[in-house]
Amino acid sequence: MKTQERGAAGAGRAPALTAPGGDRLPSAPRERKPALAALAVLLVLLGALGATVLVMRAGDRVEAIALTERVPRGQPVPDSAIKSVMVAEDSDIQYVRWEQRGLLKKYRAAADLVDGSVLVGSMLTKDKGIEAGKAVVGLSLKSGQYPPRLEEGDTVSAYRVGRQTTSGGSDEPGDGGDAGDGGSRGGNPAIAEGARVQSVNKGSDDSVASSGNLPVSVVVDKSDVPELTSAASNGEVSLVLDSDTGS
Numbered sequence: 001m002k003t004q005e006r007g008a009a010g011a012g013r014a015p016a017l018t019a020p021g022g023d024r025l026p027s028a029p030r031e032r033k034p035a036l037a038a039l040a041v042l043l044v045l046l047g048a049l050g051a052t053v054l055v056m057r058a059g060d061r062v063e064a065i066a067l068t069e070r071v072p073r074g075q076p077v078p079d080s081a082i083k084s085v086m087v088a089e090d091s092d093i094q095y096v097r098w099e100q101r102g103l104l105k106k107y108r109a110a111a112d113l114v115d116g117s118v119l120v121g122s123m124l125t126k127d128k129g130i131e132a133g134k135a136v137v138g139l140s141l142k143s144g145q146y147p148p149r150l151e152e153g154d155t156v157s158a159y160r161v162g163r164q165t166t167s168g169g170s171d172e173p174g175d176g177g178d179a180g181d182g183g184s185r186g187g188n189p190a191i192a193e194g195a196r197v198q199s200v201n202k203g204s205d206d207s208v209a210s211s212g213n214l215p216v217s218v219v220v221d222k223s224d225v226p227e228l229t230s231a232a233s234n235g236e237v238s239l240v241l242d243s244d245t246g247s
Contacts, residue, residue: 060089063098064118071113072153074198074219077104077124087118094121112153135222136198137229140213145238152200155242156218158192158228162236191231192224194242 066085071077084098096104096119107124117123130136145161147154201215216239220228231237 061086062089062095064095065098065101065104067113067115067117067119069115070151070153071109072151072196072198073109073112075152076108077113077119079104082119085118095119096121096124130219133222134219135225136217136219137225137232139216139218139232139237139239140235141216141237141239142213142235146214146216147239147241150197150200150214150216150239150241152197154197156195156197156239157190157242158195158218158220158224158231159190159238159240160227160231160236161238162234191228191237192218192220195220195224195239197239 063084064087065082067077067081068083069081071081079101082101082104087095104124107126110123110125110127113119113123139158147156150156195218198217198219199215218239228237
């Protein structure tokens with residue numbers, strides 16, 4: 001009786017599925033999501049690209065022109081006064097590029113330019129003229145008739161030296177002083193005040209020593225030209241730095 005019951009119970013069960021050799025059949029693979037994987041990879045790539053662009057922008061440099069010496073207002077920028085520097089590119093700053101250095105001879109300093117300045121367009125002008133009411137006078141000065149460190153762009157006053165006017169009105173040789181006291185020991189007033197030194201042709205120390213004279217050009221009021229040129233022709237001009245000069 002028990003044997004029959006066991007047989008009947010066994011008949012109600014489904015036989016277990018087995019693969020040949022007694023192994024179980026492989027289970028169904030898990031469902032993968034390739035879209036999410038692709039999105040993750042894309043995000044990583046975008047992040048890396050953004051970081052690269054930021055680094056590249058921060059590292060953008062342009063080759064610009066910087067000054068190695070002072071250039072007075074109204075003077076051209078000589079080749080000897082420039083050097084190449086790398087600066088951060090900025091669309092709001094109009095740097096004068098190093099490849100544009102050949103164009104500098106067409107321009108002049110719009111203001112006094114100091115050593116170390118990086119040139120931008122607003123520092124230069126094509127205006128080569130002299131201000132209305134002004135004139136340029138050339139001088140040939142001996143030692144003692146100019147300050148030792150006279151530079152282009154300095155503001156000076158010119159005095160007559162070498163002669164003094166007596167109370168009787170006749171000119172007599174006299175000690176008009178030197179550049180240290182403005183030639184005022186003879187009581188001579190300034191021939192020109194507030195003059196600007198346009199150029200100082202120092203050349204070399206040897207050339208100045210051999211000639212004994214220093215060529216200097218100054219910008220003065222036209223009203224001062226007659227007396228200044230008369231004194232200059234006789235070698236009777238002394239230049240004195242004004243107290244407000246920047247040198």
